[in-house]
Amino acid sequence: xxxxxxxxxxxxxxxxxxxxxxxxxxxxxxxxxxxxxxxxxxxxxxxxxxxxxxxxxxxxxxxxxxxxxxxxxxxxxxxxxxxxxxxxxxxxxxxxxxxxxxxxxxxxxxx
Amino acid sequence: xxxxxxxxxxxxxxxxxxxxxxxxxxxxxxxxxxxxxxxxxxxxxxxxxxxxxxxxxxxxxxxxxxxxxxxxxxxxxxxxxxxxxxxxxxxxxxxxxxxxxxxxxxxxxxxxxxxxxxxxxxxxxxxxxxxxxxxxxxxxxxxxxxxxxxxxxxxxxxx
Numbered sequence: 730x731x732x733x734x735x736x737x738x739x740x741x742x743x744x745x746x747x748x749x750x751x752x753x754x755x756x757x758x759x760x761x762x763x764x765x766x767x768x769x770x771x772x773x774x775x776x777x778x779x780x781x782x783x784x785x786x787x788x789x790x791x792x793x794x795x796x797x798x799x800x801x802x803x804x805x806x807x808x809x810x811x812x813x814x815x816x817x818x819x820x821x822x823x824x825x826x827x828x829x830x831x832x833x834x835x836x837x838x839x840x
Numbered sequence: 841x842x843x844x845x846x847x848x849x850x851x852x853x854x855x856x857x858x859x860x861x862x863x864x865x866x867x868x869x870x871x872x873x874x875x876x877x878x879x880x881x882x883x884x885x886x887x888x889x890x891x892x893x894x895x896x897x898x899x900x901x902x903x904x905x906x907x908x909x910x911x912x913x914x915x916x917x918x919x920x921x922x923x924x925x926x927x928x929x930x931x932x933x934x935x936x937x938x939x940x941x942x943x944x945x946x947x948x949x950x951x952x953x954x955x956x957x958x959x960x961x962x963x964x965x966x967x968x969x970x971x972x973x974x975x976x977x978x979x980x981x982x983x984x985x986x987x988x989x990x991x992x993x994x995x996x997x998x999x
Binding site: 734737809810811813814815816817818819820821822824825826827828829830832833 | 856866880975
C-alpha cells in the first residue's frame with residue numbers, strides 16, 4: 730500500500746495529472762509520453778518517478794524501453810474514497826453557507 | 841475564497857479547511873444546535889436527517905440518523921470531549937453501517953479570518969477496510985457525480 734500522502738501530492742501537479750490522463754488510454758513509453766509536453770525526457774522521467782513512488786503507475790522493462798501504465802488499484806481505492814468524502818463535505822458546506830446567510834438576515838430583522 | 845481544501849497528513853489524518861462568510865460564533869452555533877445541524881449536515885444529494893440529537897457539553901452524546909428516498913439509512917453516534925465556544929470542538933464519532941466503524945477523533949477549530957471564519961477540521965483516516973464499507977453503504981448517491989468529476993479532472997485532461 731503506497732503512502733496516501735505521496736499519492737495525494739503526486740496528483741496535485743497538472744503535468745502528472747496529464748500524464749495519468751494519457752496513460753488512461755493505454756501503456757505508453759517515456760518517449761511517447763514526452764511528445765505532447767514541452768519537456769525533456771529526463772523531466773518527464775522525474776514526474777514518472779514521483780507517480781511510481783506514489784503507487785499510481787507501474788513501469789516494466791522491455792529492452793531499452795520502459796513502458797508505463799496506470800496502477801489501477803492504488804489510484805481507484807484512494808481516490809474513490811477521498812472523492813466521496815470531498816463530494817459529501819462540499820455539499821454540506823455549500824448548504825452551511827446558505828444557512829449562515831439566513832441566520833444573518835434573521836438576526837438583522839430581529840434587531 | 842470559499843473553496844474547500846482537503847489534504848491528507850501522513851497516512852493517518854485528513855485535514856479539511858473551509859472559509860465561511862460569517863463570524864466564528866455563527867459557525868459554531870451551526871455545529872452545536874440540532875435545529876441548525878439538521879439543515880446542512882446531510883452529505884450527498886438525496887439524503888435527509890430525520891433524527892438529530894446532540895448535547896453540546898463534555899461527555900454529551902450525539903446521534904445523527906440519515907435516510908434516503910429508497911428507505912436506506914445509517915446512523916452516527918458521537919461524544920463531545922472538549923468544547924470551547926466559539927473556537928474549538930473535539931469529539932469522537934463512529935458510523936454504524938450497521939456495524940460500528942472504529943472511533944474517529946475529530947478536532948474542529950473556528951478562527952476569525954477577515955469578516956468571516958476559517959474552519960479547520962482534522963480527522964482520523966479510516967483504514968482500507970472501513971473505507972470500503974463506507975463506500976458501499978449509503979454513499980452511492982454522491983458517487984456517480986464524483987466519478988464523473990474524477991474523470992473530468994484526472995482522466996479527461998486534454999494533452
